[in-house]
Amino acid sequence: MSFDYDLFVIGGGSGGVRAGRIAAGYGAKVAIAEESRMGGTCVIRGCVPKKLMIFASSAPEMAEESRGYGWPDATSGDFSWPDFKAKLDAELDRLEAAYTRGFEAVGGTIYHQRAHLTGPHDVELADGTRISAKHILIAAGGRPHLPGIPGEELGMISDDMFLMDSLPGRVLVVGGGFIACEFSTIFNGLGVDTVLAYRGDLLLRGFDPDLRQMATDQLNDIGVDVRLEATPVKLEKSDDGIRVEFANGSSDSFDRVMFATGRAPYTKGLGLEAAGVKTGKNGKIIVDQWSQTNVPSIFAVGDVTDRVNLTPVAIREGHSFADTVFGANARFLDHSLVASAVYLRPHEVATIGMDEDEAIARGGVDVYDARFRPMRSLFAGSEARVMMKLMVDEQTRKVLGCQIFGPEAGELIQLVAIPITMGATKEQFDQAVAVHPTLAEELVTMRMPTRRHEKPEG
Structure with a gap:
């Protein structure tokens, strides 16, 4: 049976675009339908603009810190939302264009309209055009939901x-x-x-x-x-x-x-029922470890599956899907160890692996916990404290998790994620010579556990 495309992707966000580009690199004929802007939630209305806004919102704090370092007249002045927004809009336009060019450069076709399933191998665009594909990937993402109250x-x-x-x-x-x-x-x-x-x-x-x-x-x-x-x-x-x-x-x-x-999978109106695709709570698409639904020709990645709803996860899922289906290189993403960060100010929250509540429930875990006022903000007169915490298996000494509260915690957790994902032990952490004076040196200088959670009896 012949098809219009080898792969048709519903959703032009990070996961869908990555899957399409990798599949095209293996020689597949690929198309994407995107009803809004290429780049999806992260690029257009999520991670990227939000992080730029965090940078903008940090200016008053930076000015205050500067005064503590001998710049008595330092001030951030008045913030101009119109000036910032004009520059932000231009940057998002640039990123959207880059996503579009990148996909088209590998021979992909983009349909700038909504699409829904009409069968295991068929989709229909908003203008009524019907398209067939050997494989269909749903990467429509998620959408915020309201609490259901009057007004x-x-x-x-x-x-x-x-x-x-x-x-x-x-x-x-x-x-x-x-x-x-x-x-x-x-x-x-x-x-x-x-x-x-x-x-x-x-x-x-x-x-x-x-x-x-x-x-x-x-x-x-x-x-x-x-x-x-x-x-x-x-x-x-x-x-x-x-x-x-x-x-x-x-x-x-x-x-x-x-x-x-909260957010919910954006699956309403996708024609999942018509294609026989099973869904779960909040409309999430049920998939196996290969991101395959109960319909063999239909796959799903990213927030529509409600597994780990982070952009890098969607990207890795999309890439793994394309490698498996089109690259003869079967692989899937292990969702058990995924680092994440919450971009607050002045200190961020960052985490990977086990937290202390989980350590208490599991037992047999040593907790290494360091809390202190960092040199930079301390000198400027701040009372803010940071925290670095490691969860370590008391028998194998494997580092099971890391929790960080501090400046640039997101940057730190990305680096810590590498040895933890590799299965490093606390002693292997300790073999690394500290870089002084830094915040991160605490991760390799904590010698004694601050507490131990014993295994439950029985």
Whole structure:
């Protein structure tokens, strides 16, 4: 049977583009359908613009630190959102063009419209065009979802920040995950009166307990009004903006309300039922370790599978799929060891592998824990503390996990991820000679465990 394409990809984000480019490199005839902009969430409305905003929001803190180093007149001045946004938009246009050129350079075809499945080998574009493919890869990503409360249409999602013409005077961010924490950091640093409301007792659920506490404290310390165990139940327009009612009976007014209450796989309307593809909770596409669905010709990578929802993971899944199906090099991604970072200010959160809650449950784990005030900020007068923590198997001495709270923690965890992924032991960490004076030297100078979690009896 002949097909129009060897591979048709639904979604022009990082995972889909990587899969298409690698498959094309193996000689496959490839096409992508993207209903929005090439580059997807990470490039256009996620990781990249968010990190640039973090950089922008750090200017006041840098000026303050400079004053502590003998520059008494150092100041960041007034922030111009229009100036920043114009430059940001130009950079995103550049990146989108690069993604487009890169895919077309390997012979790929791009359809700038939505596509949905009509069968195991068939898709239909929004204009009615029908296309057949030997293999179909779904890489449509995820989308923010709203909490389902009255008046939620008055709020916005994180995507909308990149479209604002001006910054609000006062904003409420709803949520306690990394998106909520990062955007609260950004708003605060850009001079917006920021309130963060979260239903739990500490931010960043699912992270190491010490990281959660330190992140929560830091957001308060930089001036974010963190309201824990606070759940909005209703939004309505008022003379002074948007009136928000909370479950505890209190209310408050804001210029804007941003919902960062989670994301869900973007699978609605993809025709999965028509093709017989099985889905799970929140509409996620169920796949095996090879990213293959129950329909042999259909695969899925990235956030639509709701495995580990990070851009580098989607890229690696897409690459592994293409190597396996088109390159005669069968491989898959091990999701058990994936590093991640939360870009807060001034100190970031970064993690890989086991955290201390998991160490307690597992037992037989030594915890090495170093906390101190770093030299740079200490000299400038800051009381901020950093933390570096290693989880080590007491028998094999293998390093099972690392948790970092500190400046540039994301950069540090990328390097630590290499030996941990290789299965290095604590003694092999210790064989590395420290680079002094650095923060990272603590990772190779912690000699004695601060505590041990014994194996449960029985």
